[in-house]
Amino acid sequence: MPKTDIDHIKKIYSEADLLFSEDAVETAISNMAEAITSSLAERNPVVFTVMNGGLVIGGKLITKLDFPLEASYMHATRYRNGTSGHELEWKVAPMIDFNGRPVLILDDILDEGHTLAEIIDYCHKNGATEVHSAVLVNKLHDRKARENLKADFVGLEVEDRYIFGYGMDYHGYWRNAPGIFAVRGM
Numbered sequence: 001m002p003k004t005d006i007d008h009i010k011k012i013y014s015e016a017d018l019l020f021s022e023d024a025v026e027t028a029i030s031n032m033a034e035a036i037t038s039s040l041a042e043r044n045p046v047v048f049t050v051m052n053g054g055l056v057i058g059g060k061l062i063t064k065l066d067f068p069l070e071a072s073y074m075h076a077t078r079y080r081n082g083t084s085g086h087e088l089e090w091k092v093a094p095m096i097d098f099n100g101r102p103v104l105i106l107d108d109i110l111d112e113g114h115t116l117a118e119i120i121d122y123c124h125k126n127g128a129t130e131v132h133s134a135v136l137v138n139k140l141h142d143r144k145a146r147e148n149l150k151a152d153f154v155g156l157e158v159e160d161r162y163i164f165g166y167g168m169d170y171h172g173y174w175r176n177a178p179g180i181f182a183v184r185g186m
């Protein structure tokens, strides 16, 4: 797709199937926040959002976490604004030292899970005492990178289609879409 084919991008949105409305997603985020608060309020975790996809869930979720926490980000990408994954490329490593501390990783989607699996390994190797993970969406299929790979906190389960909205992109666009949408035919 040419980089500036904005008409194609608009068509993708107008033809997409709405899987979860904004209200449904907001309810899921509130439920995740409650569950995370119950589990981690006394653990003093460092909360890392995985950019870029974690942009929306990171912002929306942490204001609902009812305990003192330090928040930062890391940036790793596997899809590079395309619709199929490659090897994980680190763009920005975590900048808060988490050696000897629990960590909570926040991301938009657990799809095949290579991203989350590598980030969890990275955190353990670099001294995290516990690594917790939360994703807005888990995609249902049998292609997970590791058997039984799951996030500790999951907002919504989605069918095996290419989705966008709430941080998830279609060729770099529509991270801002107010709901979770599936691309027609994908």
Ligand SMILES: O=P(O)(O)OC[C@H]1O[C@H](OP(=O)(O)OP(=O)(O)O)[C@H](O)[C@@H]1O
Pocket: 050, 051, 052, 053, 054, 076, 077, 078, 079, 080, 081, 085, 107, 108, 109, 110, 111, 112, 113, 114, 115, 116, 169
């Ligand atoms: O479970 P996986 O199959 O590994 O895919 C999930 C990852 O893919 C997306 O990131 P992407 O690489 O597209 O970069 P982005 O965050 O900049 O969109 C998403 O934000 C997750 O981090």
Ligand code: HPA
Pocket: 079, 109, 111, 112, 161, 162, 163, 164, 168, 169, 170
């Ligand atoms: O379905 C998806 N949509 C957007 N980004 C993604 N990254 C992995 N899977 C997806």
